[in-house]
Amino acid sequence: xxxxxxxxxxxxxLAAFIIPLLGMIWKESVRILPGLVLVYLLTLSIxxxxxxxxxxxxxxxxxxxxxxxxxxxxxxAFSGFLVTLMLFLGLLVWIYSYRFKRxxxxxxxxxxxxxxxxxxxxSVGIVLTGDIFNQFxxxxxxxxxxxxxxxxxxxxxxxxxxxxxxxxxxxxAGFLLLAIVILYSQLGTLNMADIARNIHTVKxxxxxxxxxxxxVGLGIEAEMFPLNGWAPDVYxxxxxxxxxxxxxxxVKSGVYAIIRIVYTIFDIEGAFDFxxxxxxxxxxxxxxxxxxxxxxxxxxxxxxxxxxGLVLVAFGIGTEAGVFAALFLMFNHAIIKxxxxxxxxYLVFNSKEKYINDVSGLGKSMPITSFLFALGAFAIVGLPPxxxxxxxxxxxxxxxxxxxxxxxxLILIVSIVEIVYYFRVVNKIYFSKKExxxxxxxxxxxxxxxxxxxxxxxxxxxxxxxxxxxxxHDASRDLMDKTDYINxxxxxxx
Amino acid sequence: MDNSLQYLEIGFxxxxxxxxxxxxxxxxxxxxxxKIVIGLSIIDAGLHLLMISIGYIKNGTAPIFSGExxxxxGNMVDPVVQALVLTAIVxxxxxxxxxxxxxxxxxxxxxxxxxxxxxxxxx
Numbered sequence: 040x041x042x043x044x045x046x047x048x049x050x051x052x053l054a055a056f057i058i059p060l061l062g063m064i065w066k067e068s069v070r071i072l073p074g075l076v077l078v079y080l081l082t083l084s085i086x087x088x089x090x091x092x093x094x095x096x097x098x099x100x101x102x103x104x105x106x107x108x109x110x111x112x113x114x115x116a117f118s119g120f121l122v123t124l125m126l127f128l129g130l131l132v133w134i135y136s137y138r139f140k141r142x143x144x145x146x147x148x149x150x151x152x153x154x155x156x157x158x159x160x161x162s163v164g165i166v167l168t169g170d171i172f173n174q175f176x177x178x179x180x181x182x183x184x185x186x187x188x189x190x191x192x193x194x195x196x197x198x199x200x201x202x203x204x205x206x207x208x209x210x211x212a213g214f215l216l217l218a219i220v221i222l223y224s225q226l227g228t229l230n231m232a233d234i235a236r237n238i239h240t241v242k243x244x245x246x247x248x249x250x251x252x253x254x255v256g257l258g259i260e261a262e263m264f265p266l267n268g269w270a271p272d273v274y275x276x277x278x279x280x281x282x283x284x285x286x287x288x289x290v291k292s293g294v295y296a297i298i299r300i301v302y303t304i305f306d307i308e309g310a311f312d313f314x315x316x317x318x319x320x321x322x323x324x325x326x327x328x329x330x331x332x333x334x335x336x337x338x339x340x341x342x343x344x345x346x347x348g349l350v351l352v353a354f355g356i357g358t359e360a361g362v363f364a365a366l367f368l369m370f371n372h373a374i375i376k377x378x379x380x381x382x383x384x385y386l387v388f389n390s391k392e393k394y395i396n397d398v399s400g401l402g403k404s405m406p407i408t409s410f411l412f413a414l415g416a417f418a419i420v421g422l423p424p425x426x427x428x429x430x431x432x433x434x435x436x437x438x439x440x441x442x443x444x445x446x447x448x449l450i451l452i453v454s455i456v457e458i459v460y461y462f463r464v465v466n467k468i469y470f471s472k473k474e475x476x477x478x479x480x481x482x483x484x485x486x487x488x489x490x491x492x493x494x495x496x497x498x499x500x501x502x503x504x505x506x507x508x509x510x511x512h513d514a515s516r517d518l519m520d521k522t523d524y525i526n527x528x529x530x531x532x533x
Numbered sequence: 534m535d536n537s538l539q540y541l542e543i544g545f546x547x548x549x550x551x552x553x554x555x556x557x558x559x560x561x562x563x564x565x566x567x568k569i570v571i572g573l574s575i576i577d578a579g580l581h582l583l584m585i586s587i588g589y590i591k592n593g594t595a596p597i598f599s600g601e602x603x604x605x606x607g608n609m610v611d612p613v614v615q616a617l618v619l620t621a622i623v624x625x626x627x628x629x630x631x632x633x634x635x636x637x638x639x640x641x642x643x644x645x646x647x648x649x650x651x652x653x654x655x656x
Contacts, residue, residue, distance in 0.1 A: 172617055179624045186631050190638065198638035199651055205635060206569060209628050210560060213553075213576045216621060220580070223614070224587045 042083045044099045044114040047122060047163045050076055055156035062149050069149045070137055073156055077130040084126055088119040092513055096524075098169075098531045106528050107233035111169040113528060116517040118166045120366070120510055121295055125166070128287035128373055129159045134489040135381055136280040151191065151278075157184035158284060165292040169528055171219050171304075172229045174296060178215065178260065181289055182208045188284075189277045200272035207259055207269050215256025221249040232528035235304050235521065250307060253300045260293025262347045264321035271328075274340035275393065279384025282336060283377040286343045291369060294347065298354055303521050314355030319449060321348030326456045335387045335395050338460060339379055342419070345457070346372045352446065353434050360437035362515035363508075367430040370507065371500075375419045375427060378493040381486065382412035386468070388480035395464055400473030408482055409468045411494045416461040418497045421454060426500035545586035552579030566639060566646045570632045577625040581618045588614035 054076045061068040091097060096115035100106070114122070132155065161181035168174050186208065190201035219229070225241045226234055238246065258266045274282045301310045322345050329341035350372065353365035385408050390397035402409045418425035421432075431454070438447050482490070500507055517523075552575055559572025588611030596612035636646070643651050 172620075176620060176624065179628070183627050183631055186635070190635060193638070196642075198635050198642060202566070202632070202635045202639060205628070205632050206560065206573070209573050209632075210557075210576070212624075212628075213573075213580055216580050217583075219617075220584050220587060220614075223617075229613070 042087065044087070044097060044112045044167055045101065046083060047080060047126075047167060048112075048160055050080060051156045051160040051163070055153050055160065058153050058156070059149060062145065066145050069145070069152055073152045074130070074133050074137070076156070077126060077133055077159070081123070081126045081130055084119065084123045087114055088116075088123055088510075091116055091119050092510070096517070096527055098528055100531065105531060106169065107228050107230035110173050111230070111528060111531070112167045113169045113524075114167060115524070115527075116510070116513040117366075117515070118295070120514040121166045121291060121369075122163055124370060124373055125159065125162055125288045125291060128377055129155070129284070131377065131489040131492065132280045132284045132287075135283070135486045136278075137485045138483050147191075151188075154184045154188045154191075155284065158188065159288065162288045162292040166295050169231050170229050171222070171231060171234070175212070175215055175219060178257075178296070179212060181260065181292065182212065185273075185285065185289060188281045189273045191278055191281065192276070195276050197276040200269070200276040204269040204273050207266065211256045211259040211266065213256075214252045218249045218252030218256060221245055221252065225249075230528070231299065231304055232525045235306075236525050236529065238304060238306055246305065246307060250300070250305050250310060254297060254313075257293055257296045257300065258317075260289060261297050261351070262290055262293070262321070262344045263297075263317060263351065264324050264344075264348070267321070267325075267344050270344055271332075271337045271340040274343070274380075275334060275336040279336075279380055282339070282384070283380040286376040286380060287373040290343070290347055291373060294350060294354075294369065297351075298518070301354075302518055303524055311355045311357040314351050315443075315446070316355075318348045318351030318353075318355055319446065321345070321351065322453055323348075323449070326453050330456055330460045332460075333395055334393050335383050335398065335464075336380075336393055338395065338464075339376070339383055342379075342457070342461075343372070343376050345453070346376065346419070349434070349450070352450075353437065356437050356441050356443065358437060358441055359515050359519050360433070360440055362518055363511055364430065364434035364437045366511045366514055367433055367507070370511070371418070371426050371430045374493055374496050374500075375415050378411060378415040378490060378497065379419065381490045381493070382408050382415060385480055385482045385486065386412060389478045395467065397474055397477050398464065399467045399471035399477075401477070401479055402469040404473070404479040405481070407487065408490070411490050413465045413468065414494050414497060416465050418501070420458045420461055424498075424501050426497045426504075428501065429504040541591075542586070545582065545589065549579050549583035549586060552576075552582060555579075564648050566636045566648060569648070570629060570636060573632065574625065574629055577621065581621060584614045584618050584621070587611070 054072055058069050058072055061072060087097065091114060096113060099112040099114070101110045101112070136151065157180060161177045161184065164177035165174055165181065168177060186201050186205045189204055190197045222234060223229060225245050226237050228234055262270050274285065301314065325341045325345035325348060329338050329345065332338040332341060346368065350365050350368045353361050353368055386398045386401055386405065387393045418427040421427045435447055435450070556572045556576030556579055559575060560569050563569055563572060590610055593610035594608055596609040639651060640646055645651065
């Protein structure tokens with residue numbers, strides 16, 4: 040072993056507070072330091088993931104208190120995969136926003152990178168922690184930095200979007216705290232494994248109340264209907280790379296928290312059906328809303344909500360194949376939606392209202408960005424040679440194995456809606472006449488680099504899905520094995 | 534004796550729930566941004582009271598082992614919920630600070646604190 044999981048939380052948190060100090064000495068260091076931190080953490084997480092796949096999960100005890108008394112971090116195949124994915128996307132966000140606009144001032148860059156580091160700390164912490172109150176703290180860290188990042192541009196209506204997000208976020212955090220208190224009053228423990236071991240002794244009335252409060256409290260980060268009213272406003276007002284960070288990092292950690300609660304902690308059968316139903320409602324609502332959007336980023340935001348609904352449906356199938364498909368969908372959503380946000384925010388860079396119509400005819404003046412956007416659009420609707428095809432295929436196979444025929448029909452119908460609104464944009468880019476007032480914006484070199492990396496991943500996974508399926512199988516097996524999780528955590532000694 | 538404990542519990546839990554409901558009313562029904570933020574703080578206060586009352590035992594002492602008059606651990610109130618409440622207070626402070634700074638930004642941008650008049654973003 041080369042390092043311990045606690046570094047994933049300690050180092051970015053430390054970096055967030057060192058950035059302003061270093062900035063006093065050398066101004067460029069506020070941009071460079073986050074990159075160094077993310078590169079180090081990414082290599083560390085890849086190393087640890089390799090170790091975990093061979094030797095079983097790493098349980099890290101904090102401050103010498105063994106579970107169930109102290110806080111512990113669990114780096115298993117499932118959480119390790121998500122951490123690696125998040126750090127990779129975080130690194131790409133850093134590359135993209137290294138010089139998002141030419142000649143950015145020192146002050147905004149400093150604030151931006153402090154908040155980005157906090158966001159990554161919180162999201163990684165949500166995934167790694169094995170203690171529900173600790174998870175609540177990390178959710179609040181994510182929340183506060185996400186509100187601030189949303190309100191980053193002072194010129195737009197960003198404060199309004201951020202305030203909406205804040206009201207919903209802190210109300211749901213209150214419900215989350217209530218759920219934690221209910222569980223604590225019944226079991227006297229906050230450790231996830233210990234709760235999971237003893238949950239069958241709790242009366243159903245407390246169990247169901249706590250589960251409902253948990254899902255309300257966590258659903259806000261996971262963009263679950265009806266708690267996703269913040270998403271379109273936030274995505275359209277936040278800076279472009281922040282939108283990608285939300286879709287790729289924050290939402291993933293929210294889904295992880297819900298899945299951990301439903302799969303590991305609680306033993307209620309109906310919760311899976313609930314996931315399927317709420318996922319389908321989210322999906323149908325989001326895709327029908329997306330088709331009538333006239334603004335680029337709002338359309339992408341609704342599409343992101345829809346994808347998360349699909350992920351919830353896949354998790355709700357409840358079989359190992361379903362979990363596998365859900366993880367594949369999460370991976371693809373993270374990669375492709377980041378690509379779409381990156382490319383899309385350059386396509387509407389100079390247009391004030393960010394209308395979809397403003398991208399008309401940009402295929403000639405911005406060939407690479409347009410091509411990458413089209414690639415992302417083809418991949419996310421699930422056309423065969425790209426990554427999105429495989430995840431949808433595995434999802435349909437998993438649903439068919441469980442006999443959910445009507446759900447397959449619904450998903451396929453929704454896919455057609457998806458095709459309509461994405462291809463409408465691609466059609467405008469390539470086959471419409473250019474709007475006179477739109478000035479194309481050439482992407483900076485580092486932005487282009489991160490977009491091309493994502494585009495290559497989309498194509499490579501499309502042709503060789505085996506590169507990723509092995510680790511996804513391990514991760515889904517790890518999530519399904521609840522007794523193994525409990526035993527691993529509770530048997531740990533110093 | 535038992536009766537008094539019961540009344541005390543009802544008092545604790547009842548006032549905690551009333552606080553939460555008052556806070557929810559303030560956060561969801563009021564039109565002024567400042568009042569919404571106050572409502573969110575009141576919800577937090579209610580939750581903190583609820584957590585503290587869960588850890589309370591009658592005639593309990595502070596959860597500190599002090600050298601001379603050594604107290605039995607069974608007589609102490611639950612220290613875990615108190616630690617949780619301390620953390621939750623700090624978090625609530627942070628959220629309130631961010632919320633108020635956003636209110637200042639909104640007031641400068643729109644010149645009003647009425648939530649009905651701030652609706653540039655719609656569904």
